[in-house]
Amino acid sequence: MSDPTLPPLYDRWMTNHLPGPVTPEPRATCEDCVMCSKPDGTMPAVAYPFNPRVRCCSYTPHLPNFLVGAILADDHPATAAGQVSVRERIAAGIGVTPLGLSHSPVTATLHNASVNAHGVSEALRCPHYVVEDATCGIWRHRNGMCATWWCKHERGATGHHFWMTLKALLDAVEQALARWCLLELDYGVGGLPMTLIRSGEEEIGRLDANALDGRVDPSVQSLYWGAWVGREEEFYQACAARVAPLAWKDVLDICGPDVGLFAKGLLDAWMAREAHDVPARLRLGGFHLLGINEQGATVVTYSPFDPITIPALLMTALHYFDGRSTEEAFQVLADERGLQLDDALLGALLDYRVFVDAPE
Ligand code: SF4
Ligand code: SF4
Structure with missing residues (x-):
């Protein structure tokens, strides 16, 4: 054992x-x-x-x-x-x-x-x-x-x-x-x-x-x-x-x-x-930029020892998450940028507090 x-x-x-x-x-x-x-x-x-x-x-x-x-x-x-x-x-x-x-x-x-x-x-x-x-x-x-x-x-x-x-x-x-x-x-x-x-x-x-x-x-x-x-x-x-x-x-x-x-x-x-709940409204949490390359941006959120990499395309579209409903933000993201967040990436962005709950 x-x-x-x-x-x-x-x-x-x-x-x-x-x-x-x-x-x-x-x-x-x-x-x-x-x-x-x-x-x-x-x-x-x-x-x-x-x-x-x-x-x-x-x-x-x-x-x-x-x-x-x-x-x-x-x-x-x-x-x-x-x-x-x-x-x-x-x-x-x-x-x-x-x-x-x-x-x-x-x-x-x-x-x-x-x-x-x-x-x-x-x-x-x-x-x-x-x-x-x-x-x-x-x-x-x-x-x-x-x-x-x-x-x-x-x-x-x-x-x-x-x-x-x-x-x-x-x-x-x-x-x-x-x-x-x-x-x-x-x-x-x-x-x-x-x-x-x-x-x-x-x-x-x-x-x-x-x-x-x-x-x-x-x-x-x-x-x-x-x-x-x-x-x-x-x-x-x-x-x-x-x-x-x-x-x-x-x-x-x-x-x-x-x-x-x-x-x-x-x-x-x-x-x-x-739990893996997705809040009804999302806004951006705070983060520090650690490094950036063609793949994306590496940012520090809750701990300097555990950074996360945000894909380059998504980095330019984070502003859609401004407190509007999550459903609407996803729709605009798809319509205007042709982007869809898969569950794993969305879960990571929530867990790392890149996205946080936006009160109504
Ligand atoms: S700091 Fe490290 S070496 Fe010291 S007691 Fe804790 S786990 Fe053990
Ligand atoms: S991998 Fe293990 S030993 Fe190394 S810093 Fe992390 S917790 Fe400590």
Whole structure:
């Protein structure tokens, strides 16, 4: 049986929640990264190519306590490198709290301030990325962000919306379950700042001397960890043991209305991805021109990583879609330009928001 698209724990929960399996995005060919230049020098048709030594693994993921514990407890060979990198993060102590492992404030600030560096800069590379074989050391236990990010989406913005809604749900589940683990383990929360309890991560942009120099203040660490100080790995594994047996119904009960709302939103996003409705009136959405040749124009709509090519003939006739009825626009297009849009092209133009719904 092939690996599920999602990490096994999240796959089990989503199998219980969604009407069908979550399948990968076929145009994001990770085994031969579609965003990187080829050895013969062929460049991908995107705003800028990625660096094969980084690919899309351009940030340091926040890992909730139960995922840290699951990595440490997993004896699968695919997780061996991840155990090393997670132990390195724990030993470094930066962003290591009972809620999980968060990014260092310096890395987070660099990431936020960078421009066109995602996928390129090695300074931003994830500590769990295994450069030698271009794999993820914690693949089986990666977080919601990593499990849902794709550079390309079969259904453009419609597909992107589905994955971002799933990300929002998994983010909320991770935050809530990380807090639930503190209650389960009778952890005294007195030492944790309230802002940290809410988000699970240190505030970005707060760079004191310790943060800038990569040092950890031992007094803060002992305040954070209380009776568990020095036993961080044991704590994380205890969290994983609490979460591993939970059914999706348990997760919904524990996590409350926040997660309930996101779960409902995900079902709506699933249905939207299944639907192929054509609005009664269409107008043009916004796009940036990336390149043009005799075949047509390559434009960026919802993402710089997933441009679309509009055929040259159609490019000169887009102005017919000005809010008049879709039926009339098609008729004029046929009468005046002899053009007929087939279903596949029309679907792509809608999915990529070249055409958008025009309210009456
Ligand atoms: S999702 Fe990441 S690794 Fe996969 S093809 Fe896209 S950029 Fe490459
Ligand atoms: S955790 Fe894995 S998938 Fe996520 S950024 Fe790091 S290497 Fe990439």
